[in-house]
Amino acid sequence: MISDLSAEIIIIGKEILNGFRRDCNVESIARWLLKNGFSLDKVQIIGDIDKDIAEALKLTKARLIFVTGGIGTTRDDRTRFVIADAFKRKLRLSKESVVCLSEKLRKRNVFFTNRYRELCKFPESALRLDNPRGLAEAFILSVKSRAFIVLPGVPFEIESILALPSFNENIRHFFSTKKCEGHILGLVGLRESEIEDICLDIPEFQRGKVSLLPSPGLVYLILQNKKLLPLLKKRFGNYIFTYSGENLEQVVIELLKRQNKTCSVAESCTGGMLGEVLTSVSGASQVFNGGLIVYQNEIKIKELGVSSNTLKNFGAVSKITAKEMACCVRKKMKSDWGIAITGIAGPSGGSKEKPVGTVFIAVSGNKQNTVIKNIFSGDRNIVRISAVRFALNLLRRMILETVK
Amino acid sequence: MISDLSAEIIIIGKEILNGFRRDCNVESIARWLLKNGFSLDKVQIIGDIDKDIAEALKLTKARLIFVTGGIGTTRDDRTRFVIADAFKRKLRLSKESVVCLSEKLRKRNVFFTNRYRELCKFPESALRLDNPRGLAEAFILSVKSRAFIVLPGVPFEIESILALPSFNENIRHFFSTKKCEGHILGLVGLRESEIEDICLDIPEFQRGKVSLLPSPGLVYLILQNKKLLPLLKKRFGNYIFTYSGENLEQVVIELLKRQNKTCSVAESCTGGMLGEVLTSVSGASQVFNGGLIVYQNEIKIKELGVSSNTLKNFGAVSKITAKEMACCVRKKMKSDWGIAITGIAGPSGGSKEKPVGTVFIAVSGNKQNTVIKNIFSGDRNIVRISAVRFALNLLRRMILETVK
Numbered sequence: 135m136i137s138d139l140s141a142e143i144i145i146i147g148k149e150i151l152n153g154f155r156r157d158c159n160v161e162s163i164a165r166w167l168l169k170n171g172f173s174l175d176k177v178q179i180i181g182d183i184d185k186d187i188a189e190a191l192k193l194t195k196a197r198l199i200f201v202t203g204g205i206g207t208t209r210d211d212r213t214r215f216v217i218a219d220a221f222k223r224k225l226r227l228s229k230e231s232v233v234c235l236s237e238k239l240r241k242r243n244v245f246f247t248n249r250y251r252e253l254c255k256f257p258e259s260a261l262r263l264d265n266p267r268g269l270a271e272a273f274i275l276s277v278k279s280r281a282f283i284v285l286p287g288v289p290f291e292i293e294s295i296l297a298l299p300s301f302n303e304n305i306r307h308f309f310s311t312k313k314c315e316g317h318i319l320g321l322v323g324l325r326e327s328e329i330e331d332i333c334l335d336i337p338e339f340q341r342g343k344v345s346l347l348p349s350p351g352l353v354y355l356i357l358q359n360k361k362l363l364p365l366l367k368k369r370f371g372n373y374i375f376t377y378s379g380e381n382l383e384q385v386v387i388e389l390l391k392r393q394n395k396t397c398s399v400a401e402s403c404t405g406g407m408l409g410e411v412l413t414s415v416s417g418a419s420q421v422f423n424g425g426l427i428v429y430q431n432e433i434k435i436k437e438l439g440v441s442s443n444t445l446k447n448f449g450a451v452s453k454i455t456a457k458e459m460a461c462c463v464r465k466k467m468k469s470d471w472g473i474a475i476t477g478i479a480g481p482s483g484g485s486k487e488k489p490v491g492t493v494f495i496a497v498s499g500n501k502q503n504t505v506i507k508n509i510f511s512g513d514r515n516i517v518r519i520s521a522v523r524f525a526l527n528l529l530r531r532m533i534l535e536t537v538k
Numbered sequence: 539m540i541s542d543l544s545a546e547i548i549i550i551g552k553e554i555l556n557g558f559r560r561d562c563n564v565e566s567i568a569r570w571l572l573k574n575g576f577s578l579d580k581v582q583i584i585g586d587i588d589k590d591i592a593e594a595l596k597l598t599k600a601r602l603i604f605v606t607g608g609i610g611t612t613r614d615d616r617t618r619f620v621i622a623d624a625f626k627r628k629l630r631l632s633k634e635s636v637v638c639l640s641e642k643l644r645k646r647n648v649f650f651t652n653r654y655r656e657l658c659k660f661p662e663s664a665l666r667l668d669n670p671r672g673l674a675e676a677f678i679l680s681v682k683s684r685a686f687i688v689l690p691g692v693p694f695e696i697e698s699i700l701a702l703p704s705f706n707e708n709i710r711h712f713f714s715t716k717k718c719e720g721h722i723l724g725l726v727g728l729r730e731s732e733i734e735d736i737c738l739d740i741p742e743f744q745r746g747k748v749s750l751l752p753s754p755g756l757v758y759l760i761l762q763n764k765k766l767l768p769l770l771k772k773r774f775g776n777y778i779f780t781y782s783g784e785n786l787e788q789v790v791i792e793l794l795k796r797q798n799k800t801c802s803v804a805e806s807c808t809g810g811m812l813g814e815v816l817t818s819v820s821g822a823s824q825v826f827n828g829g830l831i832v833y834q835n836e837i838k839i840k841e842l843g844v845s846s847n848t849l850k851n852f853g854a855v856s857k858i859t860a861k862e863m864a865c866c867v868r869k870k871m872k873s874d875w876g877i878a879i880t881g882i883a884g885p886s887g888g889s890k891e892k893p894v895g896t897v898f899i900a901v902s903g904n905k906q907n908t909v910i911k912n913i914f915s916g917d918r919n920i921v922r923i924s925a926v927r928f929a930l931n932l933l934r935r936m937i938l939e940t941v942k
Contacts, residue, residue: 151568151578160583164555174555175590177583179564186579290917399810399831405817406803406810409831413809416885416918418833424841425831427803427813433828433871467837481820513694514820 139309141172142196145179146187146203146213147287159202159285159292165379166296168345168356169316170305172198182210188220197280198309203287205270207249213284214255221277223257231262231271238269260284263301266294274304281308317363318379319355321370322527326353332369338362350516351523352382372534375527382526383411389533390421390471397529398467399425400438400459402450402476403493408522423467428459438462449488451476456494457505464498471533472498473525479514493521497528504532543713545576546600549583550591550607550617551691563606563689563696569783570700572749572760573720574709576602586614592624601684602713607691609674611653617688618659625681627661635666635675642673664688667705670698678708685712721767722783723759725774726931730757736773742766754920755927756786776938779931786930787815793937794825794875801933802871803829804842804863806854806880807897812926827871832863842866853892855880860898861909868902875937876902877929883918897925901932908936 143163160177167174175196180186182204191201204213218225231254236246256262256273263272268291275282283305285292295301305311321329326348333339345356357363367374375385390397399408409425412418426438431450434440439462440455448454456476464472477493484490489509496505506528510520547567564581571578579600584590586608595605608617622629635658640650660666660677667676672695679686687709689696699705709715725733730752737743749760761767771778779789794801803812813829816822830842835854838844843866844859852858860880868876881897888894893913900909910932914924 151564151581160555175585177555179581181579401810401813403817404814405822405826406805406813406829406831409805409810410808410814413807413831413833414919414922418809422809422833424833424837425810426841427810427817427829427831429817429823429826429828437828437830437870466841515818518818 139172139198139311140196141167141174141198141200142194143174143177143200143202144187144190144194145177145287146182146201147179148181148210151179151181159287159289162289162293162296163200163202165318165356167198169318169358169379171311171316171358182212184212184216187212187216191217191220191282194280198305199280199282200285201282202285202292205253205272205284205286207253207270214252214257217275217282217284218257221257221275223259223275225255226258227251228254228256228262231256234264234271235269261304263295263304264298265291266298267291268294272301274301274308276308281305317357317360317377319357319366319370319374320376320380320382320385321353321355321373322351322375322382322523322530323373324353324370329353329355329370333366336362336365350512351520351527354379372531375530382523382530383415386526386530386533387412387415387418387421389530391417393533393537395470395533396421396423396468397471397473398423398463398469400463400472400474401425401427402429402434402459402474403479404475404518404522405429407518408473408475408525411522411526423469425467426463434459439466451478451488451492451494453494453496453505453507456496457498457503460496460498460505461503470500471529472496473529474498475521475525477508477517477521479517479521481514491517493517493524495521495525495528497525497532499532499536501536502532504528543576543602543715544600545571545578545602545604546598547578547581547604547606548591548594548598549581549691550586550605551583552585552614555583555585563691563693566693566697566700567604567606569722569760571602573722573762573783574706575715575720575762586616588616588620591616591620595621595624595686598684602709603684603686604689605686606689606696609657609676609688609690611657611674618656618661621679621686621688622661625661625679627663627679629659630662631655631659632666635660638668638675639673665708667699667708668702669695670702671695672698676705678705678712680712685709721761721764721781723761723770723774723778724780724784724786724789725757725759725777726755726779726786726927726934727777728757728774733757733759733774737770740766740769754916755924755931758783776935779934786927786934788819790930790934790937791816791819791822791825793934795821797937797941799874799937800825800827800872801875801877802827802867802873804867804876804878805829805831806833806838806863806878807883808879808922808926809833811922812877812879812929815926815930827873829871830867838863843870855882855892855896855898857898857900857909857911860900861902861907864900864902864909865907874904875933876900877933878902879925879929881912881921881925883921883925885918895921897921897928899925899929899932901929901936903936903940905940906936908932 204211253270260273260275265271270286272285272295347354406427428434435442440458456474459474460472474496480490491510493508510517608615657674664677664679669675674690676689676699742748751758810831832838839846844862860878863878864876878900884894895914897912914921
C-alpha cells in the first residue's frame with residue numbers, strides 16, 4: 135500500500151530560519167510527494183548546526199526523507215559531512231562527479247579549485263543524482279528501510295532534480311511502487327466547500343484518497359490514480375483548468391498561443407499584478423502585448439480613453455468603467471482580448487455601497503464583452519490576488535466559448 | 539542574558555504541509571524574535587493530527603514556543619484541545635472573551651452560535667490576548683519555565699497580535715527582559731559579503747550579536763540594541779534605507795509623499811511588477827500616477843513614444859531605450875519621476891553580448907536622468923525582483939540627492 139508511505143522534509147539553512155527568505159521548497163516537494171502517493175507528515179526547518187542536523191536525521195520516523203540545503207561550497211554547508219557521520223559512512227570522491235563538474239565549470243569559465251572538489255564527495259553507497267541546473271549534485275542514501283534524498287537548497291535546482299526520470303525510477307524501485315499516475319487537477323471558480331458538496335457521494339473523497347488544497351481563488355485536487363478522472367471531468371467540466379498541476383497563468387498563455395491570439399491589460403487596484411503574473415510565464419511575449427496601469431482618473435481618461443462622463447456619473451469602481459477600460463486597452467494595444475480590473479483593495483477607501491474588496495472585472499473580445507462584480511474578502515494582498523485569478527479565469531472561459 | 543533565549547515555531551495546518559500555501563508566518567515571527575533577542579532554533583510544520591501536535595509540544599526544548607494555526611471554529615482546529623490535554627489543564631470559558639467576541643460578531647451581523655462559544659475557552663491559567671484583526675483570540679500558556687504563545691494561522695492577524703503592547707509587556711515580564719530596543723536596518727546596493735568586509739573590525743559582528751539577512755537585492759541587519767547605530771550610520775550612509783524594518787517600497791512611497799512628488803513607471807521585462815510592488819503599499823495612490831507595460835516594440839513606439847530609430851539602432855534592451863522609456867512615461871503621465879526597466883529575464887532570449895539577466899534601469903526627473911546597466915543572476919523571478927528593487931533604490935537615491 136503505497137498510500138501508507140510516510141515522508142518528511144528537513145530544510146537546512148539559517149537564512150530561512152531568520153525569516154527573510156520564504157521557503158519555496160516545501161511547495162514543489164509536497165506536490166511531488168502527493169502525486170506519488172506519499173503522505174507528508176512533517177516539515178522541519180533548522181539552522182546550519184551539526185548537532186541539530188544530526189538529531190533531525192536520527193529522530194525521523196518517516197520512510198522517505200527529503201533533506202534540502204547545506205551541500206554547497208561555503209563553510210556553513212554542513213549537510214554532507216553530518217549525514218555521513220550520523221550514519222557512519224565514509225565520504226568517497228566520485229570520479230564521475232569530478233568529470234561532470236569540471237565540464238560545468240569549464241562552460242562557466244571557472245577554475246576547478248579544491249572547494250569544488252568537496253562537492254564530488256558522497257557517503258559510501260550513496261547514489262548520485264545529476265543537478266541539471268546547478269553545481270552541487272544531489273544524492274540518495276538508504277539507511278535500513280529509510281531513504282534520505284539530499285538536495286541543494288535552490289528552488290529551481292530542486293524542481294529540475296524532481297523531474298529527472300532517473301530520480302523517479304530509483305524511488306519507485308526503492309519503494310516497489312508502480313509508475314506514478316497521479317494527477318493534479320486545478321479548479322477555479324468554486325470554493326473548497328462547494329467542491330466537497332458536489333463530491334459527497336464519491337467514496338474516495340470520504341476516505342481521504344483525494345486531497346483538496348485551497349489557495350486564494352483556486353482549489354487543487356490531488357488524485358493518486360486516474361480512475362476518478364472521467365467522473366470529475368463530467369461533474370466539473372470547465373471549472374477544471376488543468377489536469378497536470380499547471381498554474382492558471384500558464385494555462386491562459388498556452389490557450390492564447392494555441393489560438394494565435396493576443397491580450398493586453400488595464401489595471402487600477404491591482405497596479406500591475408495582472409501583467410506581472412502573465413509575464414511570469416516564460417514566452418508570454420508571443421501573446422501579451424502590454425498594458426496600462428491607470429491609478430489616477432486623469433490617466434484613465436487621457437491615456438486609456440475612458441469617458442470622463444462615465445467616471446463622473448458612475449465612479450472609477452463601476453461596471454461601466456471596467457467595461458470601457460477593457461475595450462479601450464484592447465483597441466489601443468491592437469489585441470484580440472482586453473482585460474480590466476478596477477476596485478477597492480483596502481484597507482481604506484471602502485464605503486457602504488462599495489465596501490473594501492469590491493472589484494469589477496471585465497474582459498473584452500471582438501464579439502463580446504463581459505463584466506462581473508465581486509466582493510472578495512481578505513487583506514489588500516489577498517483581494518488583489520483573488521481579482522487577478524478571477525480575471526484570468528474569465529478570459530479563459532471566454533476563449534473556450536469562442537472555440538465551441 | 540536574553541541572548542541565550544531559545545525559541546521555536548510550531549506551525550499547524552494540513553494546507554501548509556500539502557504545499558499549496560506558502561507559509562508566511564515564519565517571516566513575521568522570526569523578525570519579532572530577532573528584534574527581541576531570542577534565537578530561533580527550529581521551525582516545524584505538522585498536520586492537524588492530535589498525536590503529532592502533542593508530540594511537538596512535549597518534545598520542544600525551547601523556552602519560548604510560538605504555536606500557530608488550528609484555533610478556529612472548524613472540526614480540524616485541534617490546537618486548543620490538544621494543548622490543554624498535553625499539559626493537563628482544563629478548558630475554561632472566559633466571560634470577558636464572550637463579551638469581546640459577541641461585539642465583534644454583532645458588527646459583522648453574525649449570530650453567536652455554539653461553535654463560536656468554543657473560541658472563548660482557554661486552558662486554565664492561560665492569558666488571553668486580543669486579536670485585533672480576527673475572531674479567534676490568542677493566548678499565552680506558561681508551563682514550568684517555558685512559554686507557549688498560541689496564535690491563529692492568518693498572517694495579518696498574527697502581525698496585529700505581535701504588535702500589541704500588552705503582548706510585548708507580558709513577554710518581557712515573563713522572561714525578565716528589558717524593553718526591547720532592537721533595530722532592523724535595511725541596506726540596499728551592497729552584497730552580504732561587502733557588508734561583512736566593511737564591518738570586519740566591529741566585535742559585535744564577530745560575536746554574532748548582529749544578524750545579516752540577505753534577500754534578492756537587499757540585506758537586513760538585526761541589532762539587539764542601539765549602541766551600534768551611530769557607527770553603522772557613518773559607515774553605510776545612504777545605503778541604509780530604513781532603521782525600523784520597513785520594506786523598500788514603503789520607504790520610497792513615504793519619501794515621495796513627504797516631498798509631494800509623483801511617479802510613474804514603464805516596464806518591459808518586469809511586466810508590471812514595479813507597479814504592483816509600489817501599489818502594494820496602502821495609500822500609494824497619493825503619489826503613483828500609473829504606468830505602461832510595454833512588452834512589444836510596437837507598443838513602446840506608439841503608446842510610450844520611444845523613437846523607432848532608437849529601437850532599430852540599439853535594440854529594446856539598451857541604455858538609450860531605457861532612458862527614453864523613463865522620460866516618455868514621466869512626461870506622458872505628468873509625473874515628477876519616471877522609472878523604466880528593460881531587460882532579458884530569461885530563461886531564453888539571451889545572447890553573447892546581452893546574456894540572460896542583463897537589465898537596464900533608468901530614472902528620469904525634471905533635472906536629471908540616470909541609466910544603469912546590471913547583470914543579475916538567478917532564475918526569471920529573481921532577475922525580475924532584483925531589477926525592481928534596484929529601480930526603487932535608484933529612485934530613492936535620486937530623490938535624496940535633490941534634497942541636499
